[in-house]
Amino acid sequence: MNNMPKDFLWGGALAAHQFEGGWNKGGKGPSVVDVMTAGAHGVPRKITQTIEDDEFYPNHEAIDFYHHYKEDIALFAEMGLKCLRTSIGWSRIFPNGDEDEPNEEGLQFYDDVFDELIKHGIEPVITLSHFEMPLHLAREYGGFRNRKVVSFFEKFAETCFKRYKNKVKYWMTFNEINNKMDVDNPLFLWTNSGVTVKEGENAKEVMYQAGHHELLASALAVAKGKEINPNFEIGAMVSHVPIYPYSSNPVDVMLAEELMRQRYFFPDIQVRGYYPNYALKEFEREGYNIKIEDGDEEILQDGTVDYLGFSYYMSTTVKSDVERDNTGDILNGALPNGVENPYLKASDWGWTIDPVGLRYALNRLYDRYQIPLFIVENGFGAVDKVEADGSIHDQDRINYLKAHIEELEKAVIYDGVDLLGYTPWGIIDIVSFTTGEMKKRYGMIHVDRDNEGNGTMKRTKKDSFEWYKRVIATNGEEL
Numbered sequence: 001m002n003n004m005p006k007d008f009l010w011g012g013a014l015a016a017h018q019f020e021g022g023w024n025k026g027g028k029g030p031s032v033v034d035v036m037t038a039g040a041h042g043v044p045r046k047i048t049q050t051i052e053d054d055e056f057y058p059n060h061e062a063i064d065f066y067h068h069y070k071e072d073i074a075l076f077a078e079m080g081l082k083c084l085r086t087s088i089g090w091s092r093i094f095p096n097g098d099e100d101e102p103n104e105e106g107l108q109f110y111d112d113v114f115d116e117l118i119k120h121g122i123e124p125v126i127t128l129s130h131f132e133m134p135l136h137l138a139r140e141y142g143g144f145r146n147r148k149v150v151s152f153f154e155k156f157a158e159t160c161f162k163r164y165k166n167k168v169k170y171w172m173t174f175n176e177i178n179n180k181m182d183v184d185n186p187l188f189l190w191t192n193s194g195v196t197v198k199e200g201e202n203a204k205e206v207m208y209q210a211g212h213h214e215l216l217a218s219a220l221a222v223a224k225g226k227e228i229n230p231n232f233e234i235g236a237m238v239s240h241v242p243i244y245p246y247s248s249n250p251v252d253v254m255l256a257e258e259l260m261r262q263r264y265f266f267p268d269i270q271v272r273g274y275y276p277n278y279a280l281k282e283f284e285r286e287g288y289n290i291k292i293e294d295g296d297e298e299i300l301q302d303g304t305v306d307y308l309g310f311s312y313y314m315s316t317t318v319k320s321d322v323e324r325d326n327t328g329d330i331l332n333g334a335l336p337n338g339v340e341n342p343y344l345k346a347s348d349w350g351w352t353i354d355p356v357g358l359r360y361a362l363n364r365l366y367d368r369y370q371i372p373l374f375i376v377e378n379g380f381g382a383v384d385k386v387e388a389d390g391s392i393h394d395q396d397r398i399n400y401l402k403a404h405i406e407e408l409e410k411a412v413i414y415d416g417v418d419l420l421g422y423t424p425w426g427i428i429d430i431v432s433f434t435t436g437e438m439k440k441r442y443g444m445i446h447v448d449r450d451n452e453g454n455g456t457m458k459r460t461k462k463d464s465f466e467w468y469k470r471v472i473a474t475n476g477e478e479l
C-alpha cells in the first residue's frame, strides 16, 4: 500500500516564454526574454535589448501553445495530470508594464487556458514572473534597480489575483529568484530582474539592491493576495542545487556550508521575513550600500510565503584547495572551487544525475523552514531519437524520473517531509532557457520543431508518456 498522500499533486511544469509562442499576439508586449537570441550547446544566448529581424529568437514561436492549447491540455489530461504549473506572461497583461489598465486580450487568454485546465480536472499552479518582465520596464526604468518597479509588479499581481481568484489557488511570485546570485552570468540578473551591470559598478551590490526590491515586491504580492483570497497558497520559488564538500576535511565542509548561503539567502527572507545575519555581515564587510527604507522590514515580515517551491536538477561539489575549474553548468554557475563529483554521472549538458541529492535537499529545506515544499521543476534534458515508425524510446528520461520519484517518496514516507506535489519540468518539449535550444528536450510529449525553428509542430507521445500516466494512476506506487 503506497503511503503517498492521496491529494499529492502529480503534475508537469512549463513557463510562458518557453512554450506559448504568440510573443506579439493578442496585444502582448516584448519581455526581457524576447530579446535573447538562440544559443547552442556551450554557446551562451545573446541579450540583444532590441528585436532584430535577422536574429532568431526561439521563444517567439516556441511550440505555439498559443494556438494549440486545447490539444495540449487534452494530452495533459490523458496523462492524468492533477496540476499544471505554468506562468502568466507579465507583458501579455501589461505590455509595457507601467500602464494604468491591463490588456484585456491577455487576461482573456489565461481565462481560456485556466477554464480548459479546470474542465479537465487539472489544477493550475501559477508563477507570476518566470523571467518575463516587460522589456520597457527593463529599458526605461532599469528593472528592479528602480524601486518604482515594485509597484508595477504589485499591480500586475493584484490584477491576476482578482481576475483568477476563483480559478487558481496555488501561486508563486518569482521563478528562481536566487539565480542572480551567480553574478558572473548576465543571463540571470537580466531575466530575473531586468538589470544589467554597468561599467565600474559592483555586480553583487547591484544584485542585492535589485534583490531587495524584488523581495519587497514578493512580500507585497503575498499580502495583497491573502487579502483578495485568504485561501490562496502563495509560494516562493528558488533553484536549489545542493553543494557538497569534496571530502570530510572540515575546511571543505565549511566551504560548502558557506557557499550554500547563495542558495538560502532569498528563501531565508521570503520564508522567515527578515535578513539573515550572514548577509548583513557581508554587506558591512564588503561596504555594500543597500538602500532599505523605513517600513521595509515590516513589509518583509508581513509578506512571508505559505510554501517553498523549488527546482532540483543536480548537485555540485567544492574543494577548498583548488581554483575554480568551471565545473558545473551555466544554470548554476561554475562555483568557485567547483570540482567533479567522482560518484556521479552527468547529462549531455553536464548536469550531474543525483537522485539521492533530491531526498537530501528535501530534508535540508524542510528542516530549515518547516513549511510545505513543492518540487516544481525536475527533469532530464536530453537529445531524443525519433525512430522510423515515429516512436521515441526515452528510457534514460524514465530512469532519471523514476530514480528521483523513489527518493522523494522516501522523503515523504520515511522522513516525514511535507511535500505538496511534483511537477517534472517541460512535460512537453519546449525551448531550453539557458541554451535557447529545442534539442535539449525534457518532455514526455515530443514536438516536431528543431533549434532553427523548422518542423511541423506535431505532437507525439514518448514512451515516458504512458509510464508517467501509470505513476499518477497508482499515486506513485507503480514506477
Ligand code: BGP
Pocket: 015, 018, 175, 176, 239, 311, 331, 377, 381, 425, 431, 432, 433, 434, 435, 440
Ligand atoms: C530553470 C528554469 C526553467 C528551465 C530549467 C531547465 O532554471 O526555471 O525555465 O528552463 O531551468 O533549464 P534549461 O531549460 O536551460 O535546460
